[in-house]
Amino acid sequence: MNLENVTVELRPRGEWEAAELGGRMVRRDAGTIYRVWFAMTLPAVALMALVTWFTNWGGLALLLYWWLEPITDGPILRIISRRLFGEEPDTRSNLKAVFSIAWRNKIYWLSPHRLHFARSTMMPVTQLEGLTGARRRARAKTLGARIFSHGVGVTAVYQHLVLALYVGMILLIFMLMPESVQQSWGQDWFSMFWDTRTKMTEISDLVIFYLAQSALHPWFVGAGFGLYINCRTQLEAWDIEVAFRRMLQRRAALKAAASLLIVIFLVPLPSFGQETEVADEMTHQIQGYWTDEELKAPLESVGKLEELDIFEEVDDWQRIEKPAKRERDFSGNAMEDFFEGLAQIVSVIVEFALWITVALLLLVIFLSRERWMPYLKPLDLKKKNAPRVILAGGEVRAEELPDDIPQSAMSLWKEGRRREALALLYRGTVYAAVTHYNVRLPKSATENMCVAAVARSTDREQTAFFRRVVSAWIRCAYASELVDEETVAGLCRDWPSHFKAVQQ
Amino acid sequence: MSDRLLDTTYDIATPEGVELRLPVAGFAPRCLAWMIDAIIKYTCLLVASIVANVMGEFGTGLMLLAAFFLLWLYNVLFEVMFNGATPGKKVLGLRVMNVDGTPVGWSGSIIRNLIRFIDVLPGAYLFGMLSIMLSKRMQRLGDLAGDTLVIYQPKQPARGRLNTVSPTPLTLPMSPDEQKAVVSFGERAALLNQDRANELARIIAPLTNDASTDTLRSHAAWIVGRKDEE
Incomplete structure (x- = not known):
């Protein structure tokens, strides 16, 4: 990990903006991501289609496919996280890595945690940092305090948009269908109990769901990653580090240029040797500063830092005193009478207002008769047609x-x-x-x-x-x-x- | 590697030579904003229907009027008169703008909300969603027609964390971007892990001749122009 090669603009962002950035990262490498995605999922979908065609276990196969979805997160994360630090996406190497990456630390996500509300946001913790057990929990707590709710938002949007895309596509097909087929197709598609559907309908249903999922799943992974990156940018001030290193680099370049000038013009300055020493020291700092050990140290301390531990466990109910409401006693009848009376009064007022408006309109029409009367006279055709x-x-x-x-x-x-x-x-x-x-x-x-x-x-x-x-x-x-x-x-x-x- | 760093902003150069960076919003927060607005609208309709119910025929008229106003005017009125944000957008920190960076006006808002009925087609906002996914500035069809876009309302960055240190003048000239980084460090150092803050300060120690976090923060205080009270 080298922050100098980072390929996105790092700065503390709002959470939704961060999710957006993740989505953009996916869009930037959409080609590679989709090649890997289809390589992973198409065989599974083909298998599902076969199962649906030959047996009655199609529904179960779909459920299994849906449950195994987290497996596909890893390879997508690999592409965008490496690209983040400047590595060009390469379809072949990513495809090769699919098998080793896909199953890494997946036991957690394939357990009932499959139903985790903010999976894509927490996935980088297991997938990229490789944390398990207590360390994963501590880290998830630190990050979750800041971004869990938005992670849930991302998941909710993802699930609903898949549904919306799915319904939208079905309606689109329905709209574009010739009327003669429409009715029978619609009956088959929307039949209440699915066992009456034909196999063909079931498979097209599967394909449409798959297309909807394909359109949005990489975005889901990317948005979660965006939230994660933004959180770490804030916690560890990545943007400041990048800025500081650039600052140092600029000075080093300036000083090097300056000392070169001094050599050229042979101006004997006492500080000459000292200057080059400083420049040397700086380049050393730039090149060799950020070792792996040093990288990990702050990471872990972020996880266990007490000042950042903003949790407080409350295990009993506390009564929150509310200001007493004013008692209002209306019997049902009184209410009804009140509303009926009100309605009558209002409607009388409105009726009068309407009549007054009508009268005013008539008055205006009468007063402006000189303006509009000429338009009503029969046209003098002879005059109009007389040649000039x-x-x-x-x-x-x-x-x-x-x-x-x-x-x-x-x-x-x-x-x-x-x-x-x-x-x-x-x-x-x-x-x-x-x-x-x-x-x-x-x-x-x-x-x-x-x-x-x-x-x-x-x-x-x-x-x-x-x-x-x-x-x-x-x-x-x-x-x-x-x-x-x-x-x-x-x-x-x-x-x-x-x-x-x-x-x- | 791409020359420009990836970002979510859309940059506009104004005739005055000022560069505006508008953070464009995509579908996730917009969906949620839409949902909040929908809840508000339908709650209003529900209340209207309860009132209408006890008012007989006049109530039916009232109900129709309420439905009409909520359907056609809710978004337009809020967008034009309340800084480009309906209540839902306000909660999510969003704002509608013209593409050239000016506040949205009547025509832009009316067009984008009329075309909404095409975005909804064929149901469940399919066209609008595809348009947001595929267009460069994340615009739905209504935005494209009305020349508008949805951005994140810029937030005021956290300030005032530099009160505890006394300002020290900088010993070397810095470019505006570099000064910004130092100020940003000063403001955020307290939120960082202490080790990490020290580590960051050490990076530019060769420039400031002092590796301590507090020195750097005092420089930050000097840059923002805080006077020493003593």
Whole structure:
């Protein structure tokens, strides 16, 4: 055992964290551990399957298998404990060691102590420290005072999780099964008295239990080992020892480097010889300090130390005085009446509260009617679907156009607002073309773009009329050259004949 | 041999350059915490049902409400409002956190407790258990979805065992880690077997020029900054 090569972070941890660390140690070497585990257990399970298949002793075989479970703890412990002190896990050597390790000190664990509540936590004491008899008891007492309860917790979690995994897997298979098979399989599986089950069901039951156990048993061993290691880290301050040794090592390296520098620069210092001596002494300390005898000494003294003996045996009952309770005398009827009355009062209150809430809600709805009323109006489909006509000069809106476009244009013309009259005529014609003939205009269409669009979607006669309107407008807008009244009157006269037909 | 020592922590570097080490919790304490919470919840339901029983129809409504709140809000409320710990988690010293080390919020907690109903599938938490076993930070599916994890609530280390010695200044410079080791020795020496304490003190005797436990403890007292009263 050499603490310098330790491969986990040593520090005093909380108990659950320590158990967790043990679980992680198992996960780190899961490959080796599972190879060894399956090498140990698969033959046994195969044998059990055979026994189940050919005889009616399957249940007994399973019980025997379960009772012998502690045998498998040793080889798993060997892997993780050696890895803890820096030894690479090697499947072959571990497999070779299985036989010698598995049975070591197992008489204790295969006796009724099989039912020990914190087996995996105490297993290292017999398995790794090799203690038996009174010494084992003393050691178990020292460690148990600190970690027994958590060891029990680990065992409880392990047992329940095996059960949970087992049930979970059965339910999963059941869920994924086709419905036609489900019922007969379920009946066979869950039949109350197991003697009616088929052999096949019994063996799959065995396999599922084995899988659940395989998933969790190494974790169980590891968690117990984690608790054990943490306890010893605290009792023997392993973490401090590691830190102190590192400190010493660092100084030794620094001093060696310093003396080397001194030699290089040939600076004659009186303390030179002394320095190397100190460094030598330190390296000696680092290398040869921790002999086996020295290791064992504190171990044993930890076990027998009186200051740490926190046990006190109490063999008679002691009465703990409790503060006297206030006497309360309720006859059964009074209680019932009281509760019924209370219930009635509360329910009346709640009922009123509900009605008040409903009234408030109604009030809120009424007061906010202006907000939600618009949403209830029937939709004006025509308006919504009206196309938008956007010309280069701006959008033409239906609202701003008069109902009778040619007539209002003519009257504008006669009033002398001739430019406006032509503008109205142009815009009205474009709008009418879009709404009546489904002319598709590009956005911000110029006059020529409008003509092109109209030419694409209407016949020649329409286009010719449209051209006449546009040219009249263009001459006014861009050349300030008004057409004569005759032309305008002609346009207004012809206008209805071009658009009216479709309007009706 | 792996370069890093095996540990149960999950390290986060914050933008401020501080390294946080969160000790991640696995399924054993979480199962037990769940069990305690389950006992509390079902006791509450039992009490509610007794009260409901004498209250007739109104009682049935009350019962349904209680069941609803316990099922959906118990975990979320406790996790968000009581430092990430339901009563069960508190007993086991656990705490829910966001993966980035911040306290868990409403969304994280709600998601992780909604997905619980997938973790339970197909019964007996099979999916959740497998997820905890296989994920790197021991998260169940709800934790993965909500970006949360369960850690051990850090405990205050035992202090105040250095009162009996008078502080002595250190004669040589020490790195922070080394000072920490000396302080840790000072605090824990009294809990150790006397032989073992002496043995530890002897290891660095070449540095302190004194193999006695008390000298080392007085150095520890000096490092933690305790003033000499006399």
